[in-house]
Amino acid sequence: MKSEKNIKKYIIFIILTMSTGIVYKLPYIQDVFYIPMQKSLNLTHTQIGNILSIAGFFSTFGFLGSIYFIDRISKKILIPCALIGVGITGIYLSTFPSYYVLILIWILFSLFSDMLYWPVLVKSVKNLGNSNEQGRIFGFFEAGRGLFDTVIVFMALYLFSRLKSLKYVMLFYSISAIIMGILAFIVLEKDDPIRKKKEHNSSVNFEVVKLKEVWLVAGNIFCAYAIYCGLTYTMPFLQNTYNVSVLLIGVYSMINQYGIKMLAGPFGGYLADKKFKSSSKYFRFSFISIILVMIFMIALPHKNISVNIVFIFVIAFAAIANSMKALLFAPMQEVGIDENISGAAISLASFIGYSPLVFCYSLYGNILDRFEGILGYKILFSIIIAFALVGLLINKKLIKVTKLKKSINNIV
Structure with missing residues (x-):
């Protein structure tokens, strides 16, 4: 009986991992196919930026919107609807519609993938293990997601190289999302949503705003994600400061990605x-x-030092930042959030924790534009230190809360 339960848990884990590897392929298709996207959809750089910024706005506030329904509707409904919704929207995208329709399409992508999918996905992964397994569960989830993500991208690249049209890549991503949605509906178990109005009134999920534990987890995520955003600038740092060749940068990218x-x-x-x-x-x-x-x-004497030494520190930064990103929501189980509002807690933490997306890239980019050369990067690294220091202060209180929760659980 126990072995059957474990097998079921592993199957659910695999489906969740694979679905996460595909659900963001269309909303972030520009990451791999920027130029083909620009040409196929007849867009300027500014128009692409506008589309992504508007989608980002809806994504951010979509996390807030999900507070209301995430603990009321089963993951068996939400996750398949999100995946199938992304797939159907992607099929329409493959018709190459007008600019204003594209804005609407990316708004739908953000609502399906961020508001409907992401918070319930995190809650589902969290519930696969107890408080002593959260690190490993989220760690292996991130690794599996990255592996499947890579496989899907290589398949899309091969398809594009053979058929020479982004239309077929969009259809491939769309059909894959729909298939994953159907598999998720078949495999995922139904939750018990909040039904009893006497025990849970219509505003119960918003009670999560009053919980100190949620704000501490959210602050921890905020600082860690702001640091992770800085990882984007390590490649231009190596290129601009040390004139590293494109080939060596490619090697670094492969090391980082795979x-x-x-x-x-x-x-x-x-x-x-x-x-x-x-x-x-x-x-x-x-x-x-x-x-x-x-x-x-x-502090390194950048003018008189081998790039190989700097490369070691860059790799160390990448390793730490990626491990933090993988475990962003792992502390949520430790602080003992009531299961009835755990989804709402994840939604609020996502809204706050991922908010660096709104300003960090602009902040970092603006600094590098205003302060040329190594000075700009030193200021950027100093800001990352500031985020880490704030993170330490928040984390100190978070550890106190987790210790208190564990001591209470041990007594009970």
Whole structure:
């Protein structure tokens, strides 16, 4: 009986991992097919930026909207609807509609993938393990997601190279999302939504706003994600400061994409569960490590040092940042949020935690434009240190809360 339950859990884990690897392919199709997208849809750089910014606005506030229904509607409904919704919207995208219709399409993408899908996905992954397994579960989830993500992208690239049209890539992504939606509906188990009005009035999920634990987890995510956003600028840092060749940058990208990104999550999860016995404590270690790495990056004599030494620090930064990203929501189980509002807690934490997307890239980019050369990067690294210091302060309180919750659970 127990083995059957474990097999079912592994199947659900695989389906959730694969579906996450496909659900964001269409909303972020520009990451791989920017130029083909621009030509096929007849868009300017500004128009693409406008589409993504508007979609980002709806994504951010979509997390808030999901607070109301995430604990009321089963994942067996929400996840398949999100995947199939993305797929159907993608099929219409493949007709190459006008600019204003594209804005509407990307708004729908953001609502399906971020409002309907992401918070319930995190809640579902979290519920697959107990509080002592959260690091490993989220770590392996991120690694599996990255692996399937890579396979899907290579298949799309092969399709594009053979058929020479983005239309077929869009259809491939769309059909894959619909298939995953059907599989999710078949495999996922039905939740017990909040039904009893006497025990849960219509505003019960918004009670989560009053919980200190949720704000501490959200603040922890906010600082960690702001640091992760800085990872984008390591490649231009190497190119602009050390004139590293495009070939070597490509090698770094491969190491980051297929090595660090897939190994950092499981390794960080293992350390969180086995070494630190707490994902919150692992974040404390990570924030301190980031501060030390950034101090070295600032203090290094960049004019008189081998790029290989700098490369080691860049890899260290990538490993720590990716492991933090993989475990962003792992502390949620430790703080003992009531299961009836855990989905709402994840939605609120997502709204706050992912908000660096709204301003960090603009902030970092503006600094590099205003301060040329190594000075701009030193200022950027200093800002990352500031986020890590704030993260440490928040994390200190978060660890106190997790210790208190564990001591109460041990007494009970």
